[in-house]
Amino acid sequence: MKLALVQTNPVFGELRANVEHALSLMERVAADLYVLPELFNTGYSFASSEELSALAEPSAGQTSRAMSRFARGHSCYAVYGFAERAERIYNAAALVGPKGLIGVYRKVHLFDREVLLFAKGNRGFPVFRTPLGNIGVMICFDWIYPESARSLTLKGAQLIAHPSNLVLPYCPDAMVTRCLENRVFAATADRVGAEDRAGASLRFIGRSQLVSPRGEALVRLGDVEEGCAVAEISLSDADVKTINPHNDLLLQRRPNQYTS
Amino acid sequence: MKLALVQTNPVFGELRANVEHALSLMERVAADLYVLPELFNTGYSFASSEELSALAEPSAGQTSRAMSRFARGHSCYAVYGFAERAERIYNAAALVGPKGLIGVYRKVHLFDREVLLFAKGNRGFPVFRTPLGNIGVMICFDWIYPESARSLTLKGAQLIAHPSNLVLPYCPDAMVTRCLENRVFAATADRVGAEDRAGASLRFIGRSQLVSPRGEALVRLGDVEEGCAVAEISLSDADVKTINPHNDLLLQRRPNQYTS
Numbered sequence: 301m302k303l304a305l306v307q308t309n310p311v312f313g314e315l316r317a318n319v320e321h322a323l324s325l326m327e328r329v330a331a332d333l334y335v336l337p338e339l340f341n342t343g344y345s346f347a348s349s350e351e352l353s354a355l356a357e358p359s360a361g362q363t364s365r366a367m368s369r370f371a372r373g374h375s376c377y378a379v380y381g382f383a384e385r386a387e388r389i390y391n392a393a394a395l396v397g398p399k400g401l402i403g404v405y406r407k408v409h410l411f412d413r414e415v416l417l418f419a420k421g422n423r424g425f426p427v428f429r430t431p432l433g434n435i436g437v438m439i440c441f442d443w444i445y446p447e448s449a450r451s452l453t454l455k456g457a458q459l460i461a462h463p464s465n466l467v468l469p470y471c472p473d474a475m476v477t478r479c480l481e482n483r484v485f486a487a488t489a490d491r492v493g494a495e496d497r498a499g500a501s502l503r504f505i506g507r508s509q510l511v512s513p514r515g516e517a518l519v520r521l522g523d524v525e526e527g528c529a530v531a532e533i534s535l536s537d538a539d540v541k542t543i544n545p546h547n548d549l550l551l552q553r554r555p556n557q558y559t560s
Numbered sequence: 561m562k563l564a565l566v567q568t569n570p571v572f573g574e575l576r577a578n579v580e581h582a583l584s585l586m587e588r589v590a591a592d593l594y595v596l597p598e599l600f601n602t603g604y605s606f607a608s609s610e611e612l613s614a615l616a617e618p619s620a621g622q623t624s625r626a627m628s629r630f631a632r633g634h635s636c637y638a639v640y641g642f643a644e645r646a647e648r649i650y651n652a653a654a655l656v657g658p659k660g661l662i663g664v665y666r667k668v669h670l671f672d673r674e675v676l677l678f679a680k681g682n683r684g685f686p687v688f689r690t691p692l693g694n695i696g697v698m699i700c701f702d703w704i705y706p707e708s709a710r711s712l713t714l715k716g717a718q719l720i721a722h723p724s725n726l727v728l729p730y731c732p733d734a735m736v737t738r739c740l741e742n743r744v745f746a747a748t749a750d751r752v753g754a755e756d757r758a759g760a761s762l763r764f765i766g767r768s769q770l771v772s773p774r775g776e777a778l779v780r781l782g783d784v785e786e787g788c789a790v791a792e793i794s795l796s797d798a799d800v801k802t803i804n805p806h807n808d809l810l811l812q813r814r815p816n817q818y819t820s
Contacts, residue, residue, distance in 0.1 A: 412807060414806075446710065451818045470737075473733060481732065515730060520698040546674075560711070
């Protein structure tokens with residue numbers, strides 16, 4: 301399969317234009333699965349709950365419809381971050397395919413001021429069985445909790461789709477460790493640019509990357525430019541958990557020796 | 561406190577000489593805690609269980625006595641790897657201090673041919689309360705399981721003493737992630753040199769390092785030379801689990817959202 305990382309620079313609040321611009325980047329590169337950043341349609345720095353509420357939408361809202369239309373037209377899949385309006389508002393990511401919305405993940409570990417705005421995810425870490433393979437989803441700051449990628453791996457994920465809005469510098473290297481320890485692919489799609497609003501000045505680091513189960517960076521984007529980069533991968537490579545004749549990384553976990 | 565990494569190149573089977581040589585390196589550098597490599601006294605590539613059995617010793621054996629004598633004489637502590645003869649034989653690490661043996665850790669995750677030689681550790685991951693602070697211990701390949709460092713952190717470790725005999729290249733970077741995700745210090749003491757015996761040719765990567773709770777490499781040794789390097793650290797830095805006003809990394813773990 302071909303996986304595309306879509307690195308964008310959304311304009312805060314310009315939901316329709318941000319979606320259209322991302323779709324125009326996706327049009328340039330043929331792929332089976334596109335992974336987009338966290339909150340790629342709204343931007344990141346909400347000044348208030350009211351502002352967030354005005355930009356949030358249901359999981360089957362206009363962004364889902366636009367992405368599903370693309371997926372149907374191109375017989376492909378896409379994972380993207382958005383603000384989900386449900387009984388509360390979640391920092392969420394959806395997977396859509398040729399038949400429309402497949403599922404939603406709600407961010408479990410909220411970062412910094414997000415805790416003031418969003419409700420904490422309450423449905424664990426989902427893995428979606430698709431014709432491409434088993435796709436797990438986590439969002440941005442979930443990277444710092446090894447339990448996130450581990451949970452997805454134990455539930456059968458071959459690939460971790462990882463929409464992000466990174467402001468700290470550590471995630472790209474840490475995701476190499478996540479891939480090595482779990483023997484999965486990870487596609488971190490980050491944004492670039494800056495937001496200077498809501499009393500905060502944030503710069504996003506870009507550096508979107510696709511890492512293999514052996515910890516190899518197959519694709520890496522820069523820290524300034526938008527872009528869409530693609531790599532051909534075999535998700536079944538993630539089924540190999542042995543690293544030598546005597547070590548199977550998952551079978552040799554020893555939960556009764558752990559403190560959790 | 562001053563922590564010293566002791567990077568050695570043991571000669572296989574020369575137990576007494578290896579211990580004396582390590583002590584001579586330690587004599588050159590004053591420290592409160594010395595961390596030595598895995599199996600620093602015996603070497604690594606045992607050809608058979610019989611050979612291992614001949615080089616294993618009780619936790620209070622001759623190596624413990626020599627290290628304890630040094631600790632008493634210098635009012636310090638030391639963590640070192642050795643082959644422990646108990647009801648079975650373990651790949652173990654001991655902590656000694658001015659009053660002698662404090663405790664032993666038995667390697668939980670055995671690497672490659674170790675599974676043919678050693679019994680699996682059966683006492684979890686220990687944290688020892690000392691006047692210096694709370695010292696947790698894990699050995700080498702335990703690094704690839706995030707549960708190891710996490711268990712030590714949840715049990716209160718401020719520092720992870722990590723005797724190693726590394727042959728894969730990934731651990732130094734991964735330990736930076738371990739420190740970031742747990743906000744602890746980690747002292748990986750590795751060996752250098754090669755062993756060409758028991759049908760295997762192994763080269764050890766050295767690169768011993770001390771990493772801070774912020775993921776900074778405070779000390780790094782090379783990949784060829786022996787040596788003993790020291791850094792001054794405050795273990796209480798590891799008590800700070802907050803990374804911004806809204807995120808406490810440990811308090812915000814969400815075990816009911818995890819699959820384990």
